Amino acid sequence: MLERKIIAVVGATGAQGGGLVDAILEDRSGEFAARALTRSVDSEKARALVARGAEVVAANVDDAASLKKAFAGAHGAFCVTFFWDHFSPEKEIAQARAMALAAREAGVKHVIWSTLEDTRRRVPLSDDRMPTLMGKYKVPHFDAKGEANQAFLDSGVPTTLLHTSFYWENFIYFGMGPKRGSDGKLAITMPMADKRLPGIAAADIGRCAFGIFKRGAKYAGKSLGIAGEHLTGTQMAAALGRALGQEVVYNAVTPEAFRAFGFPGAEDLGNMFQYKRDFEAEYCAFRDLAVSRALNPALKTFDAWLAAHKDRIPLG
Numbered sequence: 001m002l003e004r005k006i007i008a009v010v011g012a013t014g015a016q017g018g019g020l021v022d023a024i025l026e027d028r029s030g031e032f033a034a035r036a037l038t039r040s041v042d043s044e045k046a047r048a049l050v051a052r053g054a055e056v057v058a059a060n061v062d063d064a065a066s067l068k069k070a071f072a073g074a075h076g077a078f079c080v081t082f083f084w085d086h087f088s089p090e091k092e093i094a095q096a097r098a099m100a101l102a103a104r105e106a107g108v109k110h111v112i113w114s115t116l117e118d119t120r121r122r123v124p125l126s127d128d129r130m131p132t133l134m135g136k137y138k139v140p141h142f143d144a145k146g147e148a149n150q151a152f153l154d155s156g157v158p159t160t161l162l163h164t165s166f167y168w169e170n171f172i173y174f175g176m177g178p179k180r181g182s183d184g185k186l187a188i189t190m191p192m193a194d195k196r197l198p199g200i201a202a203a204d205i206g207r208c209a210f211g212i213f214k215r216g217a218k219y220a221g222k223s224l225g226i227a228g229e230h231l232t233g234t235q236m237a238a239a240l241g242r243a244l245g246q247e248v249v250y251n252a253v254t255p256e257a258f259r260a261f262g263f264p265g266a267e268d269l270g271n272m273f274q275y276k277r278d279f280e281a282e283y284c285a286f287r288d289l290a291v292s293r294a295l296n297p298a299l300k301t302f303d304a305w306l307a308a309h310k311d312r313i314p315l316g
């Protein structure tokens with residue numbers, strides 16, 4: 001029997017990494033083996049992964065030595081950072097550098113870095129259509145990931161820069177779910193005007209990553225984007241309404257109004273939506289639906305995602 005190629009998965013107990021681990025464990029060809037990285041090897045989620053056949057190893061993206069150990073002997077590594085745990089772009093960049101270095105030192109053959117656009121390439125700090133945040137960013141959680149691409153390029157490890165999309169799970173976990181307005185109607189609120197927002201089932205990111213590892217050489221050293229569908233606010237509201245069995249409308253606020261909502265990250269997200277609105281054509285075109293589906297034939301549409309998740313959407 002051929003030896004399985006180990007894929008070290010950062011964030012294996014989470015959304016993106018979890019989708020990748022699932023895809024590896026479900027793959028009948030047995031070409032790859034899943035090595036799940038976690039800070040707590042004894043957690044319920046970690047133990048469940050062991051029970052399903054994954055190797056589980058301790059690692060923390062803040063601890064370079066633990067990463068090097070966890071990447072040792074791996075063919076591939078899936079690298080992701082966790083902006084919303086700390087809100088620090090500098091921390092994200094440092095963690096990405098540590099992962100890139102560890103991949104090089106461990107002799108990893110193919111890295112997938114879960115990244116996003118550095119929005120400052122299209123909206124330089126001097127462009128006052130949106131405020132500069134934290135002194136040197138427009139969309140901190142995007143810009144940091146885009147800036148960190150360089151660490152992977154510098155590492156010399158063949159790396160796929162995988163540009164992800166808005167998780168539809170944000171309607172469940174991220175406060176984006178329909179809320180009842182003063183008119184009594186449920187509404188989703190986004191500053192996207194009538195533009196399309198690329199979205200994806202979070203687990204499909206990891207499943208697309210699996211398709212990239214399977215195609216190895218075709219995507220190593222390349223940059224690509226993925227999405228499940230590109231939908232306007234009106235289309236998402238209509239789909240939510242159908243799934244929930246009650247009317248949902250789209251409340252298209254301005255980016256200025258969104259930034260002023262005051263919750264942690266509101267300015268970052270307001271700028272993010274404005275960027276996606278203003279560069280809709282390029283942003284959507286880069287996230288090719290046919291390519292995403294070729295990588296992951298089980299890619300969910302928004303309707304399919306809703307059918308599976310509608311009961312978990314909190315209605316405010």
Ligand SMILES: NC(=O)c1ccc[n+]([C@@H]2O[C@H](COP(=O)([O-])OP(=O)(O)OC[C@H]3O[C@@H](n4cnc5c(N)ncnc54)[C@H](OP(=O)(O)O)[C@@H]3O)[C@@H](O)[C@H]2O)c1
Nearest residue numbers: 011013014015016038039060061081082083164165166167
């Ligand atoms: N929400 C969106 O729409 C969206 C869209 C695109 C991209 N993103 C990006 O996605 C990233 C988050 O990915 P995700 O959603 O897959 O995360 P997640 O579901 O929150 O999972 C994170 C997992 O990683 C582990 N983890 C956390 N801190 C760690 C550390 N210091 N070292 C090692 N492991 C750590 C945790 O597992 P253990 O507790 O087991 O260690 C956790 O289960 C963010 O950077 C965000 O910007 C989000």
